[in-house]
Amino acid sequence: NPTIVLVGRPNVGKSTLFNRLTRTRDALVADQPGLTRDRHYGIGRVGERKYLVVDTAGFDPVAKDGIMHEMARQAEQAIAEADVLLFLVDGRAGLTPHDEQIAARLRRAGRPVLLVVNKAEGMDRGMAAADFHALGLGDPLPVSAAHGDGVRQLVDVALEPFPEEAEAEEGADAGPRVAIVGRPNVGKSTLVNALLGEERVIAFDMPGTTRDAIAIPFERDGRQYTLIDTAGLRRRGKVFEAVEKFSVIKTLQAIEQCNVVVLVLDAAQDISEQDAHIAGFVLDAGRALVVAVNKWDDVDDYRRERVKADIARKLNFLGFARFHYISALKSNGIGALLKSVDAAYAAAMVNLSTPRLTRTLQAALAKQAPPRHGVFRPKLRYAHQGGSNPPVVVIHGTALEHVPPSYVRFLEHSFIEAFRLQGTPLRIQFRTAH
Numbered sequence: 535n536p537t538i539v540l541v542g543r544p545n546v547g548k549s550t551l552f553n554r555l556t557r558t559r560d561a562l563v564a565d566q567p568g569l570t571r572d573r574h575y576g577i578g579r580v581g582e583r584k585y586l587v588v589d590t591a592g593f594d595p596v597a598k599d600g601i602m603h604e605m606a607r608q609a610e611q612a613i614a615e616a617d618v619l620l621f622l623v624d625g626r627a628g629l630t631p632h633d634e635q636i637a638a639r640l641r642r643a644g645r646p647v648l649l650v651v652n653k654a655e656g657m658d659r660g661m662a663a664a665d666f667h668a669l670g671l672g673d674p675l676p677v678s679a680a681h682g683d684g685v686r687q688l689v690d691v692a693l694e695p696f697p698e699e700a701e702a703e704e705g706a707d708a709g710p711r712v713a714i715v716g717r718p719n720v721g722k723s724t725l726v727n728a729l730l731g732e733e734r735v736i737a738f739d740m741p742g743t744t745r746d747a748i749a750i751p752f753e754r755d756g757r758q759y760t761l762i763d764t765a766g767l768r769r770r771g772k773v774f775e776a777v778e779k780f781s782v783i784k785t786l787q788a789i790e791q792c793n794v795v796v797l798v799l800d801a802a803q804d805i806s807e808q809d810a811h812i813a814g815f816v817l818d819a820g821r822a823l824v825v826a827v828n829k830w831d832d833v834d835d836y837r838r839e840r841v842k843a844d845i846a847r848k849l850n851f852l853g854f855a856r857f858h859y860i861s862a863l864k865s866n867g868i869g870a871l872l873k874s875v876d877a878a879y880a881a882a883m884v885n886l887s888t889p890r891l892t893r894t895l896q897a898a899l900a901k902q903a904p905p906r907h908g909v910f911r912p913k914l915r916y917a918h919q920g921g922s923n924p925p926v927v928v929i930h931g932t933a934l935e936h937v938p939p940s941y942v943r944f945l946e947h948s949f950i951e952a953f954r955l956q957g958t959p960l961r962i963q964f965r966t967a968h
């Protein structure tokens with residue numbers, strides 16, 4: 535998925551544009567209780583096409599220290615990993631010195647830059663652009679992030695140079711594509727080495743560019759898996775080492791490309807905001823998930839209880855996932871972890887027939903009917919499967935816009951329980967019957 539990075543001084547409308555570009559995904563997860571959302575990274579979609587969006591809030595290229603410097607450092611990393619940069623300026627305010635500083639930085643980025651003039655609703659195209667030709671970044675594209683004018687055209691122009699990738703083959707014998715994600719130092723590389731061992735790695739091709747994720751096929755207990763790497767693994771002697779530093783963009787890419795995520799947490803540390811953000815991305819993407827609480831060898835009983843309570847409180851939205859308490863360093867718990875990966879993969883890829891789904895729907899309706907909403911009484915008639923990874927159940931009926939979120943969750947649980955889907959979320963879509 536191409537990565538679009540938004541850059542610009544404060545108040546030009548980056549977050550408004552970000553929300554518009556990632557809107558479809560926001561709507562899907564907006565009613566999940568307890569979910570921490572990171573507003574700076576998201577997935578957008580035009581038709582079947584997906585792209586990643588990063589908002590580099592508060593980018594000040596001359597900040598030397600403090601929080602502004604740290605934000606600038608993260609923005610620099612996003613710029614380095616971008617496929618295309620959208621440089622936002624404010625068509626109403628006109629050109630400012632801060633814009634010129636940012637432009638100077640972006641001209642050195644070695645990445646394609648599109649100059650976007652925001653707040654251009656109701657303005658003449660030539661007028662909106664006139665000031666900004668001086669930046670030397672090509673023809674300015676006028677948009678209105680608040681009203682949506684020009685946004686679709688902007689996305690089309692931004693994605694134009696990137697050919698659509700064919701979806702990776704789901705060939706039955708290739709097994710699950712697994713991404714191991716987590717914040718720095720939780721033990722991801724150590725877990726990769728525990729999984730890959732010394733001899734089980736099947737030869738794999740290094741990709742053409744360092745920005746592509748590497749897929750490493752391996753076999754364990756007679757089963758095939760493909761590891762989606764996020765950290766630029768290199769083989770050094772007998773072990774794999776990560777050669778790059780932690781990257782949110784690569785983590786998101788890997789989550790999008792895999793079937794099953796293994797989220798690694800560090801038992802010696804409390805759950806951090808970064809852990810919750812990464813978990814939020816997994817949920818957002820609808821991926822099957824297994825959680826590995828690592829370094830279990832390193833903590834005493836008191837700490838074990840404490841981290842379990844911390845997880846229950848801060849990651850309560852991951853109730854669908856299996857949790858494993860492992861030691862990557864001592865290779866404890868790895869086999870059981872992979873069994874859960876297998877189960878989660880099977881659940882994510884399940885095929886459910888229309889009669890079975892409809893019977894399950896009817897059983898759920900008999901147990902608890904959808905509440906009346908004023909004069910409206912939603913009628914849910916039948917269900918069919920609309921997709922996998924995650925499984926999507928499409929329910930046909932009438933007055934479906936009046937089904938409350940709590941009832942949607944009740945339906946999700948009903949399907950998950952009826953089909954014993956372990957480790958995958960499930961999504962409900964409504965379609966009005968005519």
Ligand code: GDP
Nearest residue numbers: 718719720721722723724828829832861862863
């Ligand atoms: P990454 O940044 O997530 O890839 O983390 P690493 O795999 O580099 O591990 C970070 C540190 O934690 C290293 O010093 C590892 O040796 C240590 N570590 C990783 N897994 C375990 C474990 O299961 N138990 C203990 N005690 N230490 C571990």
